[in-house]
Amino acid sequence: MQLGVIGLGRMGRIVVDRSLAAGHEVVAFDLSAEATAAAAEAGATPADSVADLCERLADGPEPGKRIWLMVPAGDAVDATLAELEPHLDDEDVVVDGGNSHFAESVRRAESTAAAYLDCGTSGGPASAEEGFSLMVGGPERAYNALVPVFDAVATGPDGHDRMGPAGSGHYVKMVHNGVEYALMQAYGEGFELLADGRYDLDLEAVARTWNNGAVIRSWLLELCEEAFREEGSELGDVADHIAGGSTGTWTVEEALEQEVPVPLIYAALAERFDSRNEGRFSRRLANRLRYGFGRHEVARE
């Protein structure tokens, strides 16, 4: 099958490489000429613009174009779709494999001439070898048409499925990320207690032991083991600062709208925000208020 891939960064390159390895033909484009050249070296046909990519796909053996977007979520997706639109018709399928907000995906699906698949992608760059987990939303016909590509990009046939109509793929991925936040927070709290608790522990050994048969074994726990192995039990100079947070924010916003309690996910998100604050105002105020009501000493910087 012939596939166009737009966006050849950490994730898009894996889509290219795994598709090529499965025998698909790939036409690749990135705003970065170096990224496009690197994909060409790996065996893809380079395109020098979105229009050029569409022309090269139009020459393909199967009717209709299949185009996978792996650009940053937000404006880049709309900008790419705006360039694609004059070249699209209802035989074409566009996949957005990035972390787009599900409501944006519904809007995009309604406004493009092509069949639109919103595809939540999990596994990250570490999945280059094994393949991703793909959560796909959109028309069944388009999903079925892309199955050979999904088989290649995912871990295999069990690594992808159609979740439901437009938006549902990115909706499931959004919730997946909320769960990811909560799991990271739970492991973080447990290891913090072990690090600051009664025993002088080798946390890599703890994580390794847990990863071998324990109820709480998981890939995230394997990544904890790797982090302690590479940084040490004290985590070396790793900063007390967590970036990102958009997908967790969306999960909490949606939970509020649906009136579903997600206190663990919210707590993990709040920890992220807190990590970016030096000297939390609320804590400073509480410090001062204890003097107000109890004449307790005010700690000062």
Ligand SMILES: NC(=O)C1=CN([C@@H]2O[C@H](COP(=O)(O)OP(=O)(O)OC[C@H]3O[C@@H](n4cnc5c(N)ncnc54)[C@H](O)[C@@H]3O)[C@@H](O)[C@H]2O)C=CC1
């Ligand atoms: N890195 C990760 O662990 C994961 C990332 N994602 C999502 O996948 C998407 C891509 O992420 P990454 O590959 O990590 O980002 P990246 O920053 O490594 O790569 C993005 C690529 O898109 C290119 N690009 C940007 N705007 C473009 C445009 N208008 N036309 C053509 N190319 C353009 C950039 O030059 C860059 O090469 C994002 O939505 C991200 O949230 C999803 C799951 C995991």
Ligand SMILES: O=C(CO)[C@H](O)[C@H](O)COP(=O)(O)O
């Ligand atoms: O989707 C992911 C993992 O599943 C990506 O790593 C994503 O970039 C995480 O973003 P954030 O931590 O800012 O929500």
